[in-house]
Amino acid sequence: VPSPPASDAAALLAAGRGGDKAAVARLLSLVERGGDDARAVGRLVHGAGGHAHTVGVTGSPGAGKSTLVARLVGTLRRAGERVGVLAIDPTSPFSGGAILGDRVRMDDHVLDDRVFIRSMASRGHLGGLAVAAPAAVRVLDATGHDRVLLETVGVGQVEIEVAGAADTTVVVVTPGWGDGVQAAKAGIIEIADVFVVNKADRAGFDQARRDLDQVLDLTGPGRDGGWRPPVLATVATTGAGVDELVGAIDDHRAQLTVSGELERRRQARLADELVRLVAAGVDARVLDATRGAAWAAATAGVTDRTVDPWTAADTLIAQLLR
Amino acid sequence: VPSPPASDAAALLAAGRGGDKAAVARLLSLVERGGDDARAVGRLVHGAGGHAHTVGVTGSPGAGKSTLVARLVGTLRRAGERVGVLAIDPTSPFSGGAILGDRVRMDDHVLDDRVFIRSMASRGHLGGLAVAAPAAVRVLDATGHDRVLLETVGVGQVEIEVAGAADTTVVVVTPGWGDGVQAAKAGIIEIADVFVVNKADRAGFDQARRDLDQVLDLTGPGRDGGWRPPVLATVATTGAGVDELVGAIDDHRAQLTVSGELERRRQARLADELVRLVAAGVDARVLDATRGAAWAAATAGVTDRTVDPWTAADTLIAQLLR
Numbered sequence: 001v002p003s004p005p006a007s008d009a010a011a012l013l014a015a016g017r018g019g020d021k022a023a024v025a026r027l028l029s030l031v032e033r034g035g036d037d038a039r040a041v042g043r044l045v046h047g048a049g050g051h052a053h054t055v056g057v058t059g060s061p062g063a064g065k066s067t068l069v070a071r072l073v074g075t076l077r078r079a080g081e082r083v084g085v086l087a088i089d090p091t092s093p094f095s096g097g098a099i100l101g102d103r104v105r106m107d108d109h110v111l112d113d114r115v116f117i118r119s120m121a122s123r124g125h126l127g128g129l130a131v132a133a134p135a136a137v138r139v140l141d142a143t144g145h146d147r148v149l150l151e152t153v154g155v156g157q158v159e160i161e162v163a164g165a166a167d168t169t170v171v172v173v174t175p176g177w178g179d180g181v182q183a184a185k186a187g188i189i190e191i192a193d194v195f196v197v198n199k200a201d202r203a204g205f206d207q208a209r210r211d212l213d214q215v216l217d218l219t220g221p222g223r224d225g226g227w228r229p230p231v232l233a234t235v236a237t238t239g240a241g242v243d244e245l246v247g248a249i250d251d252h253r254a255q256l257t258v259s260g261e262l263e264r265r266r267q268a269r270l271a272d273e274l275v276r277l278v279a280a281g282v283d284a285r286v287l288d289a290t291r292g293a294a295w296a297a298a299t300a301g302v303t304d305r306t307v308d309p310w311t312a313a314d315t316l317i318a319q320l321l322r
Numbered sequence: 323v324p325s326p327p328a329s330d331a332a333a334l335l336a337a338g339r340g341g342d343k344a345a346v347a348r349l350l351s352l353v354e355r356g357g358d359d360a361r362a363v364g365r366l367v368h369g370a371g372g373h374a375h376t377v378g379v380t381g382s383p384g385a386g387k388s389t390l391v392a393r394l395v396g397t398l399r400r401a402g403e404r405v406g407v408l409a410i411d412p413t414s415p416f417s418g419g420a421i422l423g424d425r426v427r428m429d430d431h432v433l434d435d436r437v438f439i440r441s442m443a444s445r446g447h448l449g450g451l452a453v454a455a456p457a458a459v460r461v462l463d464a465t466g467h468d469r470v471l472l473e474t475v476g477v478g479q480v481e482i483e484v485a486g487a488a489d490t491t492v493v494v495v496t497p498g499w500g501d502g503v504q505a506a507k508a509g510i511i512e513i514a515d516v517f518v519v520n521k522a523d524r525a526g527f528d529q530a531r532r533d534l535d536q537v538l539d540l541t542g543p544g545r546d547g548g549w550r551p552p553v554l555a556t557v558a559t560t561g562a563g564v565d566e567l568v569g570a571i572d573d574h575r576a577q578l579t580v581s582g583e584l585e586r587r588r589q590a591r592l593a594d595e596l597v598r599l600v601a602a603g604v605d606a607r608v609l610d611a612t613r614g615a616a617w618a619a620a621t622a623g624v625t626d627r628t629v630d631p632w633t634a635a636d637t638l639i640a641q642l643l644r
Contacts, residue, residue, distance in 0.1 A: 042632045271621045277632060282604060289600075302592045302593065308364055308368035312599075317600055317604060319644065321642060
């Protein structure tokens with residue numbers, strides 16, 4: 001059965017719910033494209049879903065996140081879950097095949113009907129991934145995935161924003177990765193619900209665990225008052241510790257649900273998304289305005305020094321804002 | 323003679339031109355404060371000046387920038403120039419005394435009537451230093467300083483923006499500082515008009531110079547087509563190489579003037595400033611709106627999932643924009 005056309009978002013959603021991976025892919029392409037298509041899909045999937053548990057996986061490049069995510073998928077699949085994976089790369093202008101081509105570790109799962117894998121990269125449009133990623137998560141949720149894994153390539157600002165916007169955020173570090181102070185600096189202590197020291201068979205594991213525990217002692221409890229992020233050990237290449245990691249992730253979900261924090265987080269994320277959408281819309285209009293005749297005239301007045309920049313800015317702002 | 327009151331910007335400007343350092347300080351305080359006071363001063367000094375040569379000095383913390391700037395001031399003073407120094411720290415919430423207190427190396431110049439030294443830090447308001455720094459430079463220009471040195475504490479985004487907005491930008495590195503690739507990554511190759519390897523008496527100097535030359539070979543000519551940034555050697559603690567640095571800075575100014583690039587850069591900076599002022603003004607209005615009743619209602623609709631974020635965002639944007 002061929003998938004419905006891209007123009008029919010509602011039919012795509014129904015097909016995606018029925019397990020049609022091509023339909024899910026088309027919905028995500030619409031979301032990535034931005035503009036009216038993205039809005040149509042966004043409106044459709046808003047309110048649908050709410051069932052999926054979203055797990056962000058972040059950490060330094062080379063920490064073994066991709067291998068770990070592939071292992072997580074394996075464990076979740078054995079438990080019968082339908083799993084979606086979004087690999088987010090804010091530094092790459094490419095999406096789809098580019099990152100995915102490298103993801104040989106995911107090969108086992110690519111042919112699995114109940115695993116959907118997608119890479120998202122920055123398309124350079126305003127708001128970019130920070131706007132598209134939550135919408136993509138919502139698509140995977142609305143199409144019936146039980147678990148959505150959000151993997152980011154590094155620990156930049158956008159990646160922290162994206163990964164931190166999950167129900168549960170897993171931060172992956174390695175032995176020798178640093179003294180925990182680095183983690184605090186990068187702003188990842190605040191977003192971590194679960195720490196994983198991957199490559200735990202390497203020298204320096206005990207030190208890495210001690211460092212993290214020390215930082216956690218200093219910084220107090222995590223985002224959810226009663227939860228102290230556990231520090232787990234994995235060797236993603238062999239799969240050691242991965243079942244325990246899934247256990248910790250599920251413990252965190254249970255705690256989120258019982259405490260009411262899950263709903264609070266989801267509401268906070270929706271409120272954030274509203275701010276981002278408004279900011280992106282306003283920025284787009286300002287960018288448009290910079291290409292207009294009024295802006296050119298104002299710039300000419302400022303650069304030939306007949307008008308000061310403040311006066312010129314006030315004029316342009318008055319033309320833009322109510 | 324006491325300085326004019328802060329309310330009389332025109333009198334402060336006249337006093338500052340006459341060499342009254344307290345008057346210059348008051349004008350800069352008005353600029354830092356933002357809002358209507360800053361606008362009044364900005365309008366007054368726009369069009370005045372255009373005489374000062376602005377020199378940005380940036381580079382990693384610990385590269386010896388402050389010592390080097392103090393040495394530059396010494397050389398410029400011996401040549402009879404009136405010199406202004408703005409030390410920019412986007413990471414600090416303090417301004418004025420905070421950084422200045424540490425600047426013991428500047429002690430020789432603090433009592434010099436023809437040297438004005440000021441630290442500017444982020445006050446956390448929108449647009450912040452990126453808006454205030456060019457206005458502060460213009461104040462120093464309009465009050466008759468021949469040379470304005472803009473020193474930044476590190477190589478973050480704001481610092482690159484601020485230092486890169488000088489007529490001539492000096493990037494300070496040290497031996498062992500890295501392989502040039504780091505410079506390219508930090509985005510400082512593009513803004514450098516002159517490179518200085520400070521602490522040139524240390525091991526690794528030749529390597530650092532080679533690395534920079536190699537990166538320059540790869541990246542082609544600098545911002546101004548015909549100018550290849552020279553790589554100079556200094557030992558700021560002894561003053562070695564500082565006269566040559568001033569020579570290179572003056573060579574660059576001469577080249578800028580002859581090629582017409584000086585005026586092009588200044589016009590481009592004014593156009594950039596206009597964009598920043600409009601963006602800051604619009605952002606301030608969006609921030610205001612987030613605190614209003616309409617925003618609260620929209621957020622409530624989104625978080626209880628009766629309205630999707632796109633529809634809510636469109637409503638809020640329509641209320642903000644013309």
